[in-house]
Amino acid sequence: MKTKILLVDDERDIVEFLKYNLEQEDFSVITAYDGSEAMEKMAENPDLVVLDIMMPKMNGFEVCKKIRQNNNYQDIPVIFLTAKGGEADEIQGLELGATDYIQKPISPKKLVARVKSNLRRYEGKKEDGSDLIKEIEIGPIKIDKKKYVVFINGVQNVFPRKEFELLFFLAGNPGRVFNREALLKEVWGADVFVVDRTVDVHIRKIREKLNEYADLIETIKGVGYRFKNVE
Numbered sequence: 504m505k506t507k508i509l510l511v512d513d514e515r516d517i518v519e520f521l522k523y524n525l526e527q528e529d530f531s532v533i534t535a536y537d538g539s540e541a542m543e544k545m546a547e548n549p550d551l552v553v554l555d556i557m558m559p560k561m562n563g564f565e566v567c568k569k570i571r572q573n574n575n576y577q578d579i580p581v582i583f584l585t586a587k588g589g590e591a592d593e594i595q596g597l598e599l600g601a602t603d604y605i606q607k608p609i610s611p612k613k614l615v616a617r618v619k620s621n622l623r624r625y626e627g628k629k630e631d632g633s634d635l636i637k638e639i640e641i642g643p644i645k646i647d648k649k650k651y652v653v654f655i656n657g658v659q660n661v662f663p664r665k666e667f668e669l670l671f672f673l674a675g676n677p678g679r680v681f682n683r684e685a686l687l688k689e690v691w692g693a694d695v696f697v698v699d700r701t702v703d704v705h706i707r708k709i710r711e712k713l714n715e716y717a718d719l720i721e722t723i724k725g726v727g728y729r730f731k732n733v734e
Contacts, residue, residue, distance in 0.1 A: 505531040509549035511541040524611035538566045556585040571600040580621040600664030673730040682727035
């Protein structure tokens with residue numbers, strides 16, 4: 504069965520051009536031209552979504568958020584393809600759960616390469632069993648990966664996807680120090696370009712949500728971060 508790609512952009516000429524090139528690589532391509540139609544097409548269970556940001560009815564950020572709120576779609580790779588080039592937009596997209604962020608204009612070959620890279624990482628994650636651990640409990644913190652929620656002293660908190668995955672990874676390796684490069688590789692993937700500052704932004708936001716337990720995530724000056732080993 505062919506890998507199915509959902510391609511979403513309100514510019515029909517771009518959609519047709521990219522659709523043709525993806526089909527040449529033996530992908531099956533579903534298309535949508537606005538955010539509402541994109542959510543309807545998710546019912547066809549695509550394996551990956553390529554998503555524009557600036558669209559009518561519902562923008563790409565809203566679509567990505569809705570995708571990640573649905574348990575059936577939580578792990579599907581989402582690639583933002585957009586003319587918006589600001590770092591703030593990139594960070595917002597990644598915080599909402601996008602797995603990659605590509606600026607227009609882009610060559611079809613580059614898009615195909617990034618699609619394949621995201622699919623390989625997604626399949627590798629399933630095969631190596633990294634999703635087998637579904638719950639971590641350490642000190643006052645309980646992290647439920649199945650529901651993508653964090654309990655702090657029994658109170659449920661919802662974290663944006665990448666904040667959750669970063670916390671889950673650190674808490675799953677208590678006492679170990681990870682530099683920014685290692686965290687980018689483990690949480691965002693080796694093939695996805697994300698600036699080092701993204702890790703710092705996510706750590707700061709995680710600490711804000713942990714509130715009185717913010718010091719569970721320690722900064723090791725000049726090295727990186729670690730989650731405290733709580734007895």
